[in-house]
Amino acid sequence: MKAKAAARQVRWLQDRCDIYGRVLLRDDYTCQLCGTRCNLEIHHVRFRSSGGKDSQENLITLCHGCHCDLHSGRIELSPLTATGGA
Numbered sequence: 541m542k543a544k545a546a547a548r549q550v551r552w553l554q555d556r557c558d559i560y561g562r563v564l565l566r567d568d569y570t571c572q573l574c575g576t577r578c579n580l581e582i583h584h585v586r587f588r589s590s591g592g593k594d595s596q597e598n599l600i601t602l603c604h605g606c607h608c609d610l611h612s613g614r615i616e617l618s619p620l621t622a623t624g625g626a
């Protein structure tokens with residue numbers, strides 16, 4: 541039982557890392573708000589609690605600073621992709 545659950549967890553992590561890797565690649569390993577390449581994290585554009593999915597379309601690359609600002613409401617998400625690039 542326990543081993544099975546652990547295996548499932550590993551599988552889940554692998555799938556997740558795979559998607560995260562593709563998101564990073566798509567965003568060119570660059571924060572989509574400020575353009576830095578340091579301390580990158582993945583943000584869910586739509587929270588999973590409001591129906592967002594673990595799909596590439598719902599994920600965006602942000603740096604730690606922008607990610608924190610976004611979650612605390614100091615900045616809003618207006619990604620470069622939405623305006624076609626600045």
Ligand SMILES: [Zn+2]
Nearest residue numbers: 571574603606
């Ligand atoms: Zn940033």
Ligand SMILES: [Zn+2]
Nearest residue numbers: 582583584607
């Ligand atoms: Zn986030």
